[in-house]
Amino acid sequence: MSCSESHLSYEEQLNKFIGRGMFVKNKTKALERLKHISYYKIKQFSTFFMDNNGNYKQNTSFEAVIQNFYFDKNLRMEFLKCSEKIELSIKNKIAYLLGVKYGAFGYLNFSSWCDRSRPKQEIQNEELKFKKKIQKKMKLFSDNSIIKDFVINNPTETYLSIWRLSEVLTFGEALYLFEMMSQKNKVSIAHNYNLKVDEFISYANNIKLIRNLCAHNMSIIHLKLRTIPKMNTDFSNILNRYDRIFSSVLIIIYFIKNINPNYKFKTLYHTVCQLIKRNKVAKIYGIKNYKLLKKYIKS
Template structure:
């Protein structure tokens, strides 16, 4: 049952005092107050959440799924008190590391997004310059099956989003095409205003032969597997774009893994539920794609240097790169 929000507004000084009262060590109070003013208590709380003490094992209700009964699971509930040795600067250091990780991830996702625009527009454009408008060029589940809630096909919903992106675009190339040729614009023009989610959704609706053709360029034989990769990468892109915590996030939309022989770098993730739900799997997927796009890419070596040299020392709190989901021997692989 929803309950009234009862937490009071606190001044920055009171916020810091609350942390101290709960056991957090603060060695430089003016600097800590400056961080709270610049970054915010709530955002930083996502990083010191892992510093909090936990209760003993207890039974809790697991959120129910529609049509299924509630389930009880055993968990350790986070307490307000911090673990011994938890420092305010540890949370800030973890925040700074996470920011660098997000920026590096976005750098790679930009390259992947641009390459994907070319692949999708070139493949579909071969059939028709306005292929994105043609239901017959897509899979039936995308183009003809109606969503029981909206009464629309997924293709129709996609076209609504596409139309909004074209309408809002202020790009000179879009203005030029509209004025000279009118609407619709050809797919190789339209794709330049699509975001990662729009690309991912359209790829997921393509016919299997077209999906496979594109996926093979990225070293995957199965286009449906590649579609799950793109959905997961869109998820992590949204996390990064909204400046949310990435380093130990639980990945909700998990990708399918190809056969080990196809992508050996992902061998350590097969059958490991923890690592399958952590960001390092997606980072390894990104590295695989980056090497396909540009074999001389240094992105992987930059990622390795970031993880090895800039993850803060948090052993005193029981935190390390396992929270990211690294697999055994990851640092020894070619990057």
């Protein structure tokens, strides 16, 4: 098996960066970083500082690249924290709606709450697949107190109640239930966040995408979105393009403010301030007015 790559010592890895025009302020500290952060992870963040020829722009330091890595990490951690709050809220709203309208097990009858414009056979197939998924979850999480208590107290039930089920659904599975809903049910869920159905879908899918990237330690600060979110608010005074990560930042903030108007985005505010201050390239992130952005985060 032939491969163009070969093992490099930490010293050799650092020299590859230097050979492309990067300078290192403290070689000892840089080598320590390379012992704990992979060469390719650092290289990924360093592309932001490269010119069109693959060389580093003048005055690009190893330390600046590492700083970029930590800004990204802090932003990812904040996204994960906020997206968890959003996930919990959405799952709770879905469970509440299905429970209050159709009872503990009414959700198992897809034809009663699903979009009836879908072919009947399709709805039946989706119902069958979902029931199998529930039973898999009940086995997989059998030691989870939420499931364990239910099984003990309801030994004759084959499936979980909608309220218990919502606790073991993934965010994607919860959004699947939303997608299957009738338009009336979708409107009810989206209304909780002062969103239209298409806006809710766009926002939720954007959050799911960014959350998945964060969970797999993928870089997000230089992300270019292929699908532009349908913004329900005019942010044209803050952003000059919507295909960058700060569209997702505004979506997260919007959702959280609807869930908890008193929530303080201290860590996010600090990270954004440091990121823009350090790079001095707000335009690259699609930011038109960073002062208004900071004001929106802080308000």
